[in-house]
Amino acid sequence: MMTRLPAPGPSYLREETVFAPGASGEAPHRVLVGMTAPSTTDDGWWLALVFARDDDGIVPASMLQPRSGPPPVPPLHVMGPVFAGALAGMIAEEGGRQQVRLALPPAPDESRPWERPLIARVAIRWDPVRVATMRPNQLAYEVLVAFRRALEAAGRP
Numbered sequence: 442m443m444t445r446l447p448a449p450g451p452s453y454l455r456e457e458t459v460f461a462p463g464a465s466g467e468a469p470h471r472v473l474v475g476m477t478a479p480s481t482t483d484d485g486w487w488l489a490l491v492f493a494r495d496d497d498g499i500v501p502a503s504m505l506q507p508r509s510g511p512p513p514v515p516p517l518h519v520m521g522p523v524f525a526g527a528l529a530g531m532i533a534e535e536g537g538r539q540q541v542r543l544a545l546p547p548a549p550d551e552s553r554p555w556e557r558p559l560i561a562r563v564a565i566r567w568d569p570v571r572v573a574t575m576r577p578n579q580l581a582y583e584v585l586v587a588f589r590r591a592l593e594a595a596g597r598p
Contacts, residue, residue, distance in 0.1 A: 445498035446558050449490055453478040454581055457589040459493065461504045462596050472500055474589045479581055486564045489581065491588040493559035503555040507598040515554035517545050520591035527587035533566040540566035559592070
């Protein structure tokens with residue numbers, strides 16, 4: 442069992458709820474998904490931390506893996522495409538690549554990649570039209586929902 446990190450503080454937006462599958466015969470575990478207040482760098486990158494927590498702190502990715510066990514790839518390989526897909530059309534592109542970065546902390550033992558805390562750094566360069574037509578809270582909400590969807594996808598077989 443990994444040591445739990447505390448949540449980085451109250452969520453900037455109202456937290457979203459995800460239900461972790463739970464062991465066979467157990468009720469699903471309620472997990473709250475939140476984010477820190479975003480900031481923007483001088484070169485236009487939007488930055489925030491997104492996290493999944495319960496009353497004991499940041500939950501491990503293994504809590505949201507399918508009941509059948511962890512997929513053979515690290516959690517970011519499952520969650521990353523879902524996260525980026527949920528924000529498709531909102532993210533700027535350069536050279537045909539979406540300008541989005543999602544990074545989870547390293548696992549204490551990389552041979553067990555699903556035993557890492559579900560707190561992620563997010564960096565996005567928004568499409569200029571989106572920035573001009575959406576309020577900052579709307580952009581942040583879209584990121585929070587995208588992370589929630591990515592966590593839900595991680596729990597599917």
